Amino acid sequence: MNINSTIAKTYIFSNKKLTAISVLGVVLGMSIYIFMNCMMVGFDKSSNNSIFKSTPHIKVYQGEEISKPLIEKSNELPLIINPKIVPVNNAIHNPNLVVKSILRQRGVTLVSPQVSSSVFYNNGKSQISGISVGIIPDQADHMYDIKSFMVEGNFDLLKSIQNGIVIGSGISEKMNLGINDNLNLTSSKGININFKVIGIYKTNNSLVDKTMSYVNIATAQQLLNQGSNYITEINVNVFDPEQAENIAQKIEYLTGYKSEGWKQANETIMATSKMRKIVITFVSLTILLVAGFGIYNILNMTVSQKINDIAILKAMGFKGKDVIKIFVTQAVSIGIMGVIGGIILAIILITFLKKVYIGGDTGYFPIDYEFNKIAQGILIGLVITFFAGYIPAKKAANVDPVEILRK
Known part of the structure; x- marks a missing residue:
C-alpha cells in the first residue's frame, strides 16, 4: 500500500x-x-x-355540500340533475369538543379557533373590502407570531380592549389610519361596529396587508350576529409541517369536517x-x-x-x-x-x-x-x-x- x-x-x-x-x-x-x-x-x-404568517399548518372547516339526486339512477329511468352547492351554515358545531378531540392527536402542538368574516372597512367616504379575523390573541400570536411583524401599536391590547383592531399596513396606507384612530366595519350581515386601531402589522405580503385585520373573537361573533359558540374555522399547528397532510386526513375522519393541509391550500x-x-x-x-x-x-x-x-x-x-x-x-x-x-x-x-x-x-x-x-x-x-x-x-x-x- x-x-x-x-x-x-x-x-x-x-x-x-x-x-x-x-x-x-x-x-x-x-x-x-x-x-x-x-x-x-x-x-x-x-x-x-x-x-405561515397567515396560514396554519391545517385548517378545519365546514366543507361545501353538493346537491344529490333524490332517487338512484336506474336502467329504465334516465335521470337528469343539475348539481348545485347546498347552502348550509358554515359554523362548526360543538367547537369545544372538536378542539379537544384534535388536541389528542399525535403530532398536534396548537389548536386555535377563529371566526372569519367578509367586511367593508369604512373611514369617512373611503371604503375597501377585506376580511376580519376574530382570534384568541395569545393563541393566534403563538401560531402566526403576529408580534414579530408589528410595526406600530401593541398587539397585547387586543386582549383588554374589546373593540380594538389590528390592521394591515396596506389598509392603514389606503385609508390614512394611525394608532388610536377610529375605523368602522360593516359585516356581510349588515352589522356596523366602530373599532379603535391599536396596532398595525406588515407581513410584506401585499394581499394580506391590504385586506386582513385581527379583532377579538367575541367581537367578530357580534359582527355576524352570532353567539359565543359560533366558530367558522379551527386552525391547527403540528410538530412537523411536512406531516400536515397525513394528520389532516386523520382529523377529517375523526371530526367529519373538511381538513386542509397547508400544501393543499397552496398548491400553486x-x-x-x-x-x-x-x-x-x-x-x-x-x-x-x-x-x-x-x-x-x-x-x-x-x-x-x-x-x-x-x-x-x-x-x-x-x-x-x-x-x-x-x-x-x-x-x-x-x-x-x-x-x-x-x-x-x-x-x-x-x-x-x-x-x-x-x-x-x-x-x-x-x-x-x-x-x-x-x-x-x-x-x-x-x-x-x-x-x-x-x-x-x-x-x-x-x-x-x-x-x-x-x-
Whole structure:
C-alpha cells in the first residue's frame, strides 16, 4: 500500500497542470452543487415562512355540500340533475369538543379557533373590502407570531380592549389610519361596529396587508350576529409541517369536517417549489458529473501516457488490483482536494449572499449553511471521483506487459 500510494503521489505531482485542472473542475462542481442546494433550501424556508404568517399548518372547516339526486339512477329511468352547492351554515358545531378531540392527536402542538368574516372597512367616504379575523390573541400570536411583524401599536391590547383592531399596513396606507384612530366595519350581515386601531402589522405580503385585520373573537361573533359558540374555522399547528397532510386526513375522519393541509391550500406555490427543486438538482448534479468526466479524461490520458510504466510494474510483480489502487488513489486524492476547495468556495459565496438585502417579503437573500447538503455534496463528489478513477484504472489493470514490452 505504501508503494502504491507513493506511485499515485508521483503521478499527481509529475503533471501539475493536469492535476490542477482536475482539482479546479471538482472545486467548481462541488461549490456550485453545495451553493445551489443551500439556496434551494433557503428558498423553501423563505416561502414557507411567508405562508405561515397567515396560514396554519391545517385548517378545519365546514366543507361545501353538493346537491344529490333524490332517487338512484336506474336502467329504465334516465335521470337528469343539475348539481348545485347546498347552502348550509358554515359554523362548526360543538367547537369545544372538536378542539379537544384534535388536541389528542399525535403530532398536534396548537389548536386555535377563529371566526372569519367578509367586511367593508369604512373611514369617512373611503371604503375597501377585506376580511376580519376574530382570534384568541395569545393563541393566534403563538401560531402566526403576529408580534414579530408589528410595526406600530401593541398587539397585547387586543386582549383588554374589546373593540380594538389590528390592521394591515396596506389598509392603514389606503385609508390614512394611525394608532388610536377610529375605523368602522360593516359585516356581510349588515352589522356596523366602530373599532379603535391599536396596532398595525406588515407581513410584506401585499394581499394580506391590504385586506386582513385581527379583532377579538367575541367581537367578530357580534359582527355576524352570532353567539359565543359560533366558530367558522379551527386552525391547527403540528410538530412537523411536512406531516400536515397525513394528520389532516386523520382529523377529517375523526371530526367529519373538511381538513386542509397547508400544501393543499397552496398548491400553486408547492408546484413552483417542486419545479425549482428539479431544475436546481438537475443543474448542480450535471455540473458535478462534468467535473467527474474531466477527472476520467485526464486519468484515461495518464493511463495512455504511462502504459510502459504500467507494463514494467506488472512485469516486476505488481498485480492488477495494485494498478487499480494506484489510479483510484490518484482520483480520490484529486477528489478530496477538490471537495475541500469546493466547500471553502461555497461557504465564501453563501457568506457573501447572506448579507445581500433583497427587500420585500424576502428580506435578506434566503440562503444559509445547510450542513446536510454539504455532507451530501461531499459524499456525491467522492463517489463520482472514485468511479471516474476506477474505470480507467480497470483498463490499466488489464494491460498485458509482455505485449506492451514487445512493442
